[in-house]
Amino acid sequence: MGRVTERRRTLRIRDGAVSTRPDTLVAEEPLEIRLNGRPLAITMRTPGDDFALAAGFLVSEGVLGSADDVRSIVYCAGARADGSNTYNVVDVQLAPGVPVPDITLERNVYTTSSCGLCGKASLDAVRTTARFPIADTPPVRVTPGLLSALPDRLRAAQRVFDRTGGLHAAALFSPEGELVDVREDVGRHNAVDKLVGRALREGRLPLSRSVLLVSGRASFELAQKAVMAGIPVLAAVSAPSSLAVDLAAETGLTLIGFLRGGSMNVYAGEERVDLGERP
Secondary structure, rough: OOOOOOEEEEEEEEEEEEEEEEEEEOOOOEEEEEOOOEEEEEEOOOOOOOOOOHHHHHOOOOOOOOOHEEEEEEOOOOOOOOOOOOOEEEEEEEOOOOOOOOOOOOOOEEEEOOOOOOOOOOOHHHHHHHHOOHHOOOOOOOOOOHHHHHHHHHOOHHHHHHHOOOOEEEEEEEEOOOOEEEEOOOOOHHHHHHHHHHHOOOOOOOOOOOEEEEEEOEOHHHHHHHHOOOOOEEEEEEOHHHHHHHHHHHHEEEEEEEEEEEEEEEEEOOOOOOOOOOO
């Protein structure tokens, strides 16, 4: 398995003083995801939870909906000259009877750690392929006070970020604010896939009583992943994109941005934010 962090020599300049020392960096390596032996996508990720990442990715693509849809997930032999395994190629074998999608027509199969599948899927495609319509989920309501406490709880759980300063994070919370799971990765979309993939493999989908918090911005792709996993509330510490807001409005997702301290903007699904009695 690849390491989560690596050490590199650096030249440090601090107030005119110059020194050399090793620095701890977050690892970034490519992961090729194969479906029934055929290449599907390559993502730049932080090694670790690779099987969950692949499973979560396939949830967001509408391929998987439960653990029973998966026959196996295994590492394939990598590309080293000596034939040793790089642990950078994962093959997901579908269970018998699970439809295999056409994986050649719609996508650019390379995704970066910063943007993910930037050019994919229309709003209609997400709305029509979602297995767990958010409108059908049990009612979930959260207060501004609860939401404002979540970023600090996420930050406190970011163990690798403390050592590197170079990771995004995603976390699932209960409607009562309990931290259910947290994943770190060089890419926000990978961190979310790891959360969703772990939930799928543990039989916890749909995540209909969950609040998803992501570091950074809320892109269309992150909103898509929330919708496909049945998550009713997505909050981000930075801005959403216009397409993310459109998707949230179309699907009933509660989308919150600029969640910092006691401040936040609710862009869609405000009915889930309990404001109490207002004069």
